[in-house]
Amino acid sequence: MDFEPIEETNRHYNEQLFSIDEKICDLLNQRKNYAGKKLSFPPDKVISSLADQFGFREEYIESFFTTIEMENSFTPDIVPIEFKKYVPLLKSYEKEEVMYTVTFIRQYSNASVLYLDIDWEENVAFESNNGPDFFELSIDDTYICRSETGGGTTGHMSFNYIISPALPDDLTGIEFLFKEPGWPFKKEFTGFEFAIKID
Secondary structure (H helix, E strand, O other), rough: OOOOOOOOOOOOHHHHHHHHHHHHHHHHHHHHHHHOOOOOOOHHHHHHHHHHHHHOOHHHHHHHHHHHHHHHHHHOOOOOOOOOEEEEEEEEEEEEEEEEEEEEEEEEEOEEEEEEEEEEEOOOOHHHHHHOOOOOOOOOOOOEOOOEEEEEOEEHHHHHHEEOOOOOOOOOOOEEEEEEOOOOOOOOOOEEEEEEOOO
């Protein structure tokens, strides 16, 4: 995720706040360690209780926790360079008349780009199959996976993911885990996920 840097000349910082800011960051780190990789967004009653307890608006508290859950969105963007080759996969998972297919991978010197296709019959309402319209990709702690682009038409959607560092040419044993993102990214969360493992 790209953001314009804030010019230092526009910032005012009261140095007496540093010890408080340091404690906030320490608490954020503790929360991250307790939560692990799972989303841990407070339920509405907790948001309301915290807002009342500390005199904040609920929307402010909610936006704070939303930002906490978005940490992975702030990883540096990797731009693939030096294309090496295509690696065809054609591995699929099917659920309730919807086909999820990892078609191929483009190998670059510094990253890999994976392609996911989602297909269903045009007369089948995709939403009625509880099929999420977006997935997060994870592999293991070695790799950072970021959704790059996606789109589609009736009966078909396609997404690609940048993976860094580059995957090995021999993908045997690699498992691609696709998960529906939960709150705060989706209000209606089904918990749907599927894995595609390369034999």
